[in-house]
Amino acid sequence: xxxxxxxxxxxxxxxxxxxxxxxxxxxxxxxxxxxxxxxxxxxxxxxxxxxxxxxxxxxxxxxxxxxxxxxxxxxxxxxxxxxxxxxxxxxxxxxxxxxxxxxxxxxxxxxx
Amino acid sequence: xxxxxxxxxxxxxxxxxxxxxxxxxxxxxxxxxxxxxxxxxxxxxxxxxxxxxxxxxxxxxxxxxxxxxxxxxxxxxxxxxxxxxxxxxxxxxxxxxxxxxxxxxxxxxxxx
Numbered sequence: 001x002x003x004x005x006x007x008x009x010x011x012x013x014x015x016x017x018x019x020x021x022x023x024x025x026x027x028x029x030x031x032x033x034x035x036x037x038x039x040x041x042x043x044x045x046x047x048x049x050x051x052x053x054x055x056x057x058x059x060x061x062x063x064x065x066x067x068x069x070x071x072x073x074x075x076x077x078x079x080x081x082x083x084x085x086x087x088x089x090x091x092x093x094x095x096x097x098x099x100x101x102x103x104x105x106x107x108x109x110x111x112x
Numbered sequence: 113x114x115x116x117x118x119x120x121x122x123x124x125x126x127x128x129x130x131x132x133x134x135x136x137x138x139x140x141x142x143x144x145x146x147x148x149x150x151x152x153x154x155x156x157x158x159x160x161x162x163x164x165x166x167x168x169x170x171x172x173x174x175x176x177x178x179x180x181x182x183x184x185x186x187x188x189x190x191x192x193x194x195x196x197x198x199x200x201x202x203x204x205x206x207x208x209x210x211x212x213x214x215x216x217x218x219x220x221x222x223x224x
Contacts, residue, residue, distance in 0.1 A: 034212060043116075043203055043215035044155075089155070095143055095210045097157060097168050102147070104154030 002027040003098035004073070006090045009107035013080055021075040021106045023064075023090035032093035033057075033066055033073040038105065039086045047075075047088070080110045116216035118204050124222045130192040133219045135204030136185055145213070146179055146189050147203040155203070161187065194223045 006023040013019060025033060032051045036044040048057035050066035050073065057064050062077045073090060089105040117136040125131055137144045145160040159169040161181045169179070176195070181187040191198055199222050205215045 032211060036213075043218050044205075044213075045215065046212050049212060091213070093210050093212075095160070095162065095167075095207075097170070099210075100145060100157050100160065100213075102155040102157075 002029075002031045002092040002094045002096065003101070004033075004090045004092055006088075006103075006106055009087075009105070010109055011106060012109045012111065015082055015110055015112050016079045017110075019075070019077040019080045019084075019108065021088055021090075021108070023073045023075065025071050025073060025090075025092055027071075027092060030068070031099070033064075034091050034093070035062070035064055035073070035075050036089040036091060036102070036105075037086050038089070044089060044102070080108070082110045082112055084108060085110045116204055116206055116214050118202075118216035118219050120219060121217065122220045122222075124224065125194055126224050127195055128193045129223075130190065131194045131198075131221060131223075133189040133202050133204075133221070135187045135189070135216060137187070137204070137206030138214055139185065141206035141208045141214070142184075143207045143210070144181060144187050145205045145207075146187070147205065147215075148200045149203060149218070150200045158189070191221075194221075196223045199223050 004025045034049045035047040037047040038044045048059040050057040053068035087105040146158040149155045158171045164181045201218045203218045207213045
């Protein structure tokens with residue numbers, strides 16, 4: 001089944017630093033890819049998505065490009081803020097167990 | 113739409129008691145998931161339903177856990193008897209056709 005591998009956290013950055021959180025996928029086809037974010041005390045919510053190769057998803061200054069050649073969907077932001085401190089999860093579309101296993105995500109801590 | 117609705121939001125109970133968590137998925141969604149989140153294990157998929165039918169319950173930790181979905185708009189997760197190690201945040205989520213997953217706000221369970 002389709003699945004993703006994302007980098008372990010925590011990632012600690014200073015405000016206005018550049019952020020990259022790596023995510024690579026394994027799939028038999030070309031699933032949609034998602035980044036979810038979980039702020040403290042809340043459930044996961046969709047941050048951005050890309051539905052096909054070469055698509056770029058973007059939201060709140062975050063971007064991720066669906067790269068078929070490297071099977072990657074890395075999350076980037078040019079200048080992080082303290083309010084971006086959260087846990088980030090990469091996931092493919094699909095209803096198989098592997099696709100739905102979110103794991104621990106990557107915790108981002110942004111310091112002022 | 114109100115999103116995925118979970119109740120209660122907080123539950124404190126004593127060891128040995130029965131706990132029932134409730135979920136109303138987004139109208140029209142055909143898949144429903146129950147997750148458990150802890151610091152140690154991250155976000156674990158317990159069970160999921162497609163069209164009200166349980167598809168994969170391999171994540172249910174023990175026979176003390178059971179889940180039902182009597183209709184398309186309601187699901188329950190029951191723990192009987194509860195134990196302190198069941199303390200966690202339990203999320204319900206739903207989706208349509210394997211696309212973006214919408215999470216509820218979670219139920220924070222504390223078993224004393």
